[in-house]
Amino acid sequence: MLDLAPGYLSDYRQNGFVAGLPVFSKDETASIREQIEVLEADHAEGAGGHDLAQFFRVNGHVVIPLLAELARTPLVLDAVEGILGPDILAWSVELFIKEPGSTKTVSWHQDITYWGMGETDDEVTAWIALSDVSVEAGCMRFIPGSHKGSIARHEDTFDAENLLSRGQAIAGVDETKAVAGPLRPGEMSLHHGRCFHASGVNNGSDRRIGLAIRYVTPAVRDHAPGRDWAMPVRGEVPAGGWDCISGPRALFHPTDLALYDRILAGQAATLSEGAEQSVGMYVKGEAK
Numbered sequence: 001m002l003d004l005a006p007g008y009l010s011d012y013r014q015n016g017f018v019a020g021l022p023v024f025s026k027d028e029t030a031s032i033r034e035q036i037e038v039l040e041a042d043h044a045e046g047a048g049g050h051d052l053a054q055f056f057r058v059n060g061h062v063v064i065p066l067l068a069e070l071a072r073t074p075l076v077l078d079a080v081e082g083i084l085g086p087d088i089l090a091w092s093v094e095l096f097i098k099e100p101g102s103t104k105t106v107s108w109h110q111d112i113t114y115w116g117m118g119e120t121d122d123e124v125t126a127w128i129a130l131s132d133v134s135v136e137a138g139c140m141r142f143i144p145g146s147h148k149g150s151i152a153r154h155e156d157t158f159d160a161e162n163l164l165s166r167g168q169a170i171a172g173v174d175e176t177k178a179v180a181g182p183l184r185p186g187e188m189s190l191h192h193g194r195c196f197h198a199s200g201v202n203n204g205s206d207r208r209i210g211l212a213i214r215y216v217t218p219a220v221r222d223h224a225p226g227r228d229w230a231m232p233v234r235g236e237v238p239a240g241g242w243d244c245i246s247g248p249r250a251l252f253h254p255t256d257l258a259l260y261d262r263i264l265a266g267q268a269a270t271l272s273e274g275a276e277q278s279v280g281m282y283v284k285g286e287a288k
């Protein structure tokens with residue numbers, strides 16, 4: 001396993017996050033961004049009854065080969081292996097895009113609150129900057145050590161400006177303890193599923209583009225009412241846990257689009273549990 005940055009593992013264990021790990025060169029980052037923007041230019045209408053923003057916002061790796069390939073990036077997996085061990089699956093690949101001047105934010109939350117995985121330590125998000133994700137551009141902020149506690153009470157706000165599906169927010173977070181995690185293009189942060197995190201508006205002049213890849217181990221059990229799927233990306237995955245997928249056959253292949261709908265239905269059932277309003281699985285119009 002490659003050591004990306006001395007001490008990244010101890011920082012992660014201590015704080016529940018670590019930022020500034022270089023994974024893509026300037027040219028590689030520009031090429032990935034270009035491929036995403038070509039998709040936006042050529043396929044904004046999406047396929048199978050979903051627009052592209054839907055696929056970008058959740059489970060894009062099921063129907064877009066580029067996103068499945070990015071989830072298999074060796075350097076990213078090396079870093080994730082340090083945290084999760086040798087057997088790894090990608091559960092979701094998502095893009096968090098904030099246009100310049102956009103008023104969209106992300107409230108304080110813990111990722112695994114509504115994912116049906118309990119309070120597991122065996123999940124981590126690799127979040128990779130595909131543009132300059134500075135403080136001005138609305139980078140993520142984290143509360144160090146918050147992953148050591150349990151899942152906190154979240155309140156649904158259903159705020160239209162919030163990029164989270166339920167606008168869920170933890171009340172009373174002491175923001176004076178928050179640490180910003182700015183990232184240069186091609187850098188990655190890793191955060192624990194119980195680490196409190198949030199992000200503000202994009203006051204920069206460029207788009208703020210983040211690729212979030214959620215990884216789990218085969219040991220994670222889904223306690224959800226809906227079924228759940230994940231894509232093995234490294235090591236061995238014994239039968240009997242996750243429903244495994246192998247990645248898209250081609251862009252928007254009809255068989256993968258049908259699978260996308262099944263996965264979304266299962267996850268939506270889990271995510272909506274206990275909500276008083278219907279819960280969208282993405283925020284329309286954020287990713288052009």
Ligand SMILES: O=C(O)CCC(=O)C(=O)O
Nearest residue numbers: 096106111140199210212
């Ligand atoms: O992109 C953001 O600002 C928030 C992303 C986030 O909450 C996550 O990846 O878990």
